[in-house]
Structure formats: C-alpha cells, structure tokens
Amino acid sequence: MREYLYSLPSAYFPPKDTHFTLFPRSGFCFLPLLTPKQRPPSQATVHAMEVGGSDSDGREFKNADEMWREQVGDPSKKTDWYHQGVGYWQGVEASVDGVLGGYGHVNEADVHGSEAFLKTLLSERYPNAGTDGHLVALDCGAGIGRVTKNLLIRYFNEVDLLEPVSHFLEAARENLSPENHMSPDIHKASNFLCMPLQEFTPDAERYDVIWVQWCIGHLTDDDFVSFFKRAKAGLKPGGFFVLKENIAKTGFVLDNEDRSITRSDLYFKELFRHCGLHLYKSKDQRGLPEELFAVKMYALTTDSPKKVCKTRSKGQANRPRIIK
Numbered sequence: 001m002r003e004y005l006y007s008l009p010s011a012y013f014p015p016k017d018t019h020f021t022l023f024p025r026s027g028f029c030f031l032p033l034l035t036p037k038q039r040p041p042s043q044a045t046v047h048a049m050e051v052g053g054s055d056s057d058g059r060e061f062k063n064a065d066e067m068w069r070e071q072v073g074d075p076s077k078k079t080d081w082y083h084q085g086v087g088y089w090q091g092v093e094a095s096v097d098g099v100l101g102g103y104g105h106v107n108e109a110d111v112h113g114s115e116a117f118l119k120t121l122l123s124e125r126y127p128n129a130g131t132d133g134h135l136v137a138l139d140c141g142a143g144i145g146r147v148t149k150n151l152l153i154r155y156f157n158e159v160d161l162l163e164p165v166s167h168f169l170e171a172a173r174e175n176l177s178p179e180n181h182m183s184p185d186i187h188k189a190s191n192f193l194c195m196p197l198q199e200f201t202p203d204a205e206r207y208d209v210i211w212v213q214w215c216i217g218h219l220t221d222d223d224f225v226s227f228f229k230r231a232k233a234g235l236k237p238g239g240f241f242v243l244k245e246n247i248a249k250t251g252f253v254l255d256n257e258d259r260s261i262t263r264s265d266l267y268f269k270e271l272f273r274h275c276g277l278h279l280y281k282s283k284d285q286r287g288l289p290e291e292l293f294a295v296k297m298y299a300l301t302t303d304s305p306k307k308v309c310k311t312r313s314k315g316q317a318n319r320p321r322i323i324k
C-alpha cells in the first residue's frame, strides 16, 4: 500500500499530486494523494474506521484502531496527545493568519460559505428568529474569535467562546470588546471559556447553535463521541450543531506536528451515528486553494428528520378502488 510514497520533497516545490495537510502549519508538510488506482477497494463496503490511513511523515496505518492504540493507547499517551495539541497552538501568533496556518487569505471565502449555509439553516429551523427570538451560539475551538467576529455575532444575540489556548482567548476578548463591534447592546460575546472540548459540558438548553470549526481533529474518537453526547443537552429544542472540517479523501490523516487527525466523510458519518446525531444537511466549501484538503459543513440535529409522507402515486390515485 505504501509503494506510492516518495521521500518528502522540497517544501517549496511540492510535486504534482501532493497535498498540504490542512493548514500546512509550518508549511513543510506534504502528503501524497491517492490516485484512483491506489484507492482502497470501496469505502462503501468497508466500515469507515477499518479503512487505512497515513500520517504526515508518510507512515501508513492498517486502520484507525491501530493508529489510536499507538497514539493514545494508555492514559499517559492520551495526556501527551492533548498536551502537545494545545502546546502546538500556544506557539502560534494570535492572528487570522496564525489560526489559519498561514492561509489568512481564505478567511473571506470561508466566511461567505459559512454564512450561506447558516442562513439556510436558520430560515428553515428558526423562521421567526428575526422578530421574536433571542438566539445564542457557542463557538468551539474559537481561536482568536475569527468565526464569531465575522459571522456568528451578526446572527446571534449572544455568543460564548470556548478555546483552550489563553493567548488566543485574550485576543478574542479584545477583538470582540463592545467598542470593537456594532450594536453591542443586542449582539454580544458573553462568555470566554478557557477550556478544551473534551473537558467541557454546556449549561442545559443554552444554545441554539453550537459551531465547531477546524478543531474537532484534536479529539480522539472516544472524546469526539462523548463531547457531542454531552453537548446535545446544551442545545435548545430545535437547536443544531454545525461542524465545519477538513475532509480526508479516504480513511484518515494523522498530523504528527499538531496532534490532530483529518477524517474522511465516511469516518465522520460513522462517528455521527455513534453520537446519535442526524445529518440534517451538508455542503462543500468552495473557493479554497486547490492544495488544501476539501472542507465540508455538516448540520447535525438531535431529532430525526421528519418522515416523508408517502402520497399515492398518480397512477394509484386515478385507479378505480372499491368504496368501503
């Protein structure tokens, strides 16, 4: 499986068919793309987590289980995993460019894509929000408050920010201070919570939307599932999650530098099932540079989608029937 791997090329001249790891943090990490011929048989017929993956040094794993056992197989390794993940971001400048791994220029496309998705969701699920609602959102792994400042604060009356890296959170507090944004009396950043997702439990039914963008890769599968299970209780009735993430073409890609994994669409869907969440809608983010991972937005609900009422087909409706 690994014969398509080549030694890492010059960082500045990636050969064709290489792939930046989502935010090529240091800018030195290129991962090979699988060509169609090299792809594993068919993910549809294989359990998503049984599909192999690779890491940023070109190592291949048989399946996710093998990778997780090696990375976080005992409690001290798991502590190291989270310590190194947060440690990585502690060394990053508190700026848009910093939280976007040197790709600050994708901010605009990202915000546009998110806004279109959010608007559709709000109009479908909160048609009266503009007139009689008081909407509250949670921005998870909020960094310097980029998503809140450019998007959430315009649609929600209150936004809470959760972020484990204190210098990012302090920058967010500054960026979102009442004098730095419009109409602070009706739209405000309320709580700044310095904490990682795996330790967080929200207040019951506080949020209409819980937004999780570009941070869930830091969580192990177990913590992913237990986070969403706890966070469900933090949603108001009718509320929903938005998860916006990088998508691996197949299986997963482990980033050895910042201790995160990029999961495939099928991998995510399997985790959603474990969380007891329903996929309400999803959308691909467009307009990002080609060398980056694909990015997808998922809207997830705790209630199952409404059953489609079966109407009789025209053929049946017009057919003579016995009057009972």
Ligand SMILES: C[S@@+](CC[C@H](N)C(=O)[O-])C[C@H]1O[C@@H](n2cnc3c(N)ncnc32)[C@H](O)[C@@H]1O
Pocket (backbone or CB within 6 Å): 023, 082, 085, 086, 089, 099, 100, 101, 140, 141, 142, 143, 144, 145, 146, 147, 162, 163, 164, 165, 168, 195, 196, 197, 198, 213, 214, 215, 218, 219
């Ligand atoms: C790529 S940045 C994205 C920041 C923000 N969501 C945005 O889109 O601008 C990743 C963020 O995840 C945060 N992070 C790392 N480990 C985390 C964890 N265990 N729980 C929550 N956030 C974490 C980092 O500190 C960093 O702010």
